[in-house]
Amino acid sequence: MAVDEHHLDSLYTHDATWQELIFIAGPALVGVLVAVSGPSASLAAAAGLGVIGAAVFAWIIRPLWEPHPQPASRVPLGTSLVALAGPYAALFAMAFGLGMAEVGVPAVAILEDNRAASGWLLAIWSAGSLVGGLVGARVAWRRGPADRWPGLITAVAIGTATVAIGWQFGLGWLAVTLFVAGLGLAPTLAAGYGVIGERATPGRRTDAFAWTTTFLLLGIGGGTAVGGVLADASPTWTFAGGALVTLGAAVAAHRAR
Numbered sequence: 001m002a003v004d005e006h007h008l009d010s011l012y013t014h015d016a017t018w019q020e021l022i023f024i025a026g027p028a029l030v031g032v033l034v035a036v037s038g039p040s041a042s043l044a045a046a047a048g049l050g051v052i053g054a055a056v057f058a059w060i061i062r063p064l065w066e067p068h069p070q071p072a073s074r075v076p077l078g079t080s081l082v083a084l085a086g087p088y089a090a091l092f093a094m095a096f097g098l099g100m101a102e103v104g105v106p107a108v109a110i111l112e113d114n115r116a117a118s119g120w121l122l123a124i125w126s127a128g129s130l131v132g133g134l135v136g137a138r139v140a141w142r143r144g145p146a147d148r149w150p151g152l153i154t155a156v157a158i159g160t161a162t163v164a165i166g167w168q169f170g171l172g173w174l175a176v177t178l179f180v181a182g183l184g185l186a187p188t189l190a191a192g193y194g195v196i197g198e199r200a201t202p203g204r205r206t207d208a209f210a211w212t213t214t215f216l217l218l219g220i221g222g223g224t225a226v227g228g229v230l231a232d233a234s235p236t237w238t239f240a241g242g243a244l245v246t247l248g249a250a251v252a253a254h255r256a257r
Contacts, residue, residue: 017133110174128182
């Protein structure tokens with residue numbers, strides 16, 4: 001659907017940006033439902049909204065879908081995915097760091113004896129990403145996605161490191177640092193999508209983006225598991241570990257250029 005490279009960048013950024021609405025509304029809704037009816041209500045709501053969302057998406061996309069003009073790729077799926085190993089490694093590591101940092105937020109709320117704060121703190125983090133994405137979508141980038149991606153991931157790592165310091169001064173400072181740390185998330189994800197889109201084998205782009213989501217979710221899940229272990233010692237370890245892993249993602253993105 002994109003008419004040129006700038007429009008494509010903008011679409012990727014909007015995609016990453018509006019996803020943040022999910023992570024703003026989701027934690028807040030969970031907090032309300034858990035407080036009113038308990039965890040089972042939040043899980044039931046998640047299942048119901050998932051079904052409704054899938055149905056609405058299918059209804060909206062059906063009139064827009066057209067067969068791809070290019071023939072199916074003759075390149076084997078495995079070969080096309082191996083060609084994207086570098087970007088996938090960077091995406092996985094970045095998501096792993098974000099998963100570690102994410103579990104640190106409820107850990108801080110528990111230490112502060114304010115469990116209900118988890119939802120709005122995570123929402124503030126995503127609000128920062130929403131703002132960063134809206135601004136980034138209006139920027140006419142002079143460098144391509146592969147050139148700006150390492151720097152953007154580094155900015156995310158620095159932001160996560162500030163959270164490791166900010167939480168020690170109370171929930172207010174944690175909220176401020178989370179918002180600042182979130183500013184780079186959507187533009188960084190958009191640059192990653194751009195790299196995948198550029199390097200995907202023609203006729204294999206759908207596969208490439210499906211595996212992009214897979215590696216992101218694997219990274220977040222793994223980071224959450226490791227972050228949960230570190231949080232038993234201190235949230236500082238969780239946030240600092242997330243920053244270090246994200247910095248490693250920046251190195252992987254630089255090597256994948």
